[in-house]
Amino acid sequence: MTRILILSGTGWLGSRVAQRWIDRGAEVTSVARGRRAAPDGVELVVADRAAPDAYRDVAGRDWDEVVDVSSNPFHVRDAADALAGRAAHATYVSSVSVYADADEEDADETAEVVPAWNEGDEDDYARAKVAAEQAAVGLAARVAVVRPGLIVGPGDPTDRFGYWAARFAAAGEGTVLVPETRGRVQVIDVDDLADFVVSAGARAFDGVVNAVGEPHPFDEFVALARRLAGHTGQVHTVPAEWLERHGVGYWMGPRSLPLWLPDDMPGFATRSNAAYLAAGGRVRPIEDTTARVLDDERRRGVSRARGSGLERSEELDLLRVWEGETATGV
CATH class of the missing domain: 3.90.25.10 (UDP-galactose 4-epimerase, domain 1)
Known part of the structure; x- marks a missing residue:
């Protein structure tokens, strides 16, 4: 059976991803704080990802897919350390906010990103997402980095x-x-995004895409x-x-x-979605x-x-x- 681990996976997007994997017949486990219920059929491991033993109950298992949506680079890094060698593929949900400027229309995934956030820096969502992307590389040998625009639905x-x-x-x-x-x-419809996250994991897509709709x-x-x-x-x-x-x-x-x-x-809401569409993304x-x-x-x-x-x-x-x-x- 396909085994899926979703980190921080009981929220708006994560629960949709979990439900889609359940519908595919997968065995799904979510690690979350337990403030929200997981979809029926999902094993919920209640844990604080800041705690040293957050991954104790999942680190000893092998996973076909790991999905992480966290904006905290420490959480992503610690997950990568705990799960080293255990995941065949991982999908990290980032953001188009990582890009350094919004001057160029139709900019693609090669556009410059902001510097990665470092410990001691002031809180900065974009820089934290860049640092988390870098940490996510350690989750598996093949990693999809999905950069959504504004998620709606x-x-x-x-x-x-x-x-x-x-x-x-x-x-x-x-x-x-x-x-x-x-x-x-x-924007990107939350259900289109969830579909892509699941399909990326199912075929072990390796790469970076801007998951955005048309401007x-x-x-x-x-x-x-x-x-x-x-x-x-x-x-x-x-x-x-x-x-x-x-x-x-x-x-x-x-x-x-x-x-x-x-x-x-002028470039903020005009990112290129060519790579996303080529990878099978729906808009x-x-x-x-x-x-x-x-x-x-x-x-x-x-x-x-x-x-x-x-x-x-x-x-x-x-x-x-x-x-x-x-x-x-x-």
């Missing part, structure tokens, strides 16, 4: 991608605030979300400078407009992903408090200020 815990469809659905006939931008939106102009994506949500109200498109002056942030987090980026980052149409996310947002509540985005009350306050300034020519 039903159940997204970050609240970013779903903000727009949910906001238009909640607003109904009301006005919605949109940033003026030349930016793009480039879409931000305004076209917003228009798509509005159409799917059935919004019939007005849309006020507001300059970036005005939004920044009124405390609205980029990309994610409270009081932000999610997925919006400064215009001086479903963004219309399909957005529709699935809208259904999920409606189930969860389109007016709920969110981890990313403007609260509706904040948006309405900003709209009143904008309309007042526009009316008086300020």
Whole structure:
């Protein structure tokens, strides 16, 4: 029987990967803290990956595939040390955030990455992912390094991608605030990513790929979300400078407009996915992903408090200020 070990594998992506391996008839073990349940049929080994004995229950077994999604390079290094010689193949899920700049459009996997994080440095997600990639090489003789872009889909815990469809659905006939931008939106559906992680392991794919979808102009994506949500109200498109002056942030987090980026980052959401597609990766149409996310947002509540985005009350306050300034020519 195929034996799969998933490290930190009970989260949003990891549980999907585990379920796919179960569906293939594999024997699946997950090492995690136990804060979330593992899918039915998965052996859950409860362990803190920072503990010296974290891999005690799995280090003595042989594995056909090891999957690691950690952003902590020490966790990845310790796993590689504990499992040395035990895994036929490994897949490490990294991020396109590892790249050093966002100036070049359609940049591929050969683009320069940031320096690896070292102990004692300030916390830095991108540099930690680079260090983790380097450590992941020790997990097996053949290693797939998968660099996703923004992962989206039903159940997204970050609240970013779903903000727009949910906001238009909640607003109904009301006005919605949109940033003026030349930016793009480039995402990967969580289910497409999970499929690729599993297929990469099944055929022992060895290499690095940017797991990203096609780039879409931000305004076209917003228009798509509005159409799917059935919004019939007005849309006020507001300059970036005005939004920044009124405390609205980029990309994610409270009081932000999610997925919006400064215009001086033309390459950020335009990474090449040629290697991913050549390796068998799937990219479903963004219309399909957005529709699935809208259904999920409606189930969860389109007016709920969110981890990313403007609260509706904040948006309405900003709209009143904008309309007042526009009316008086300020």
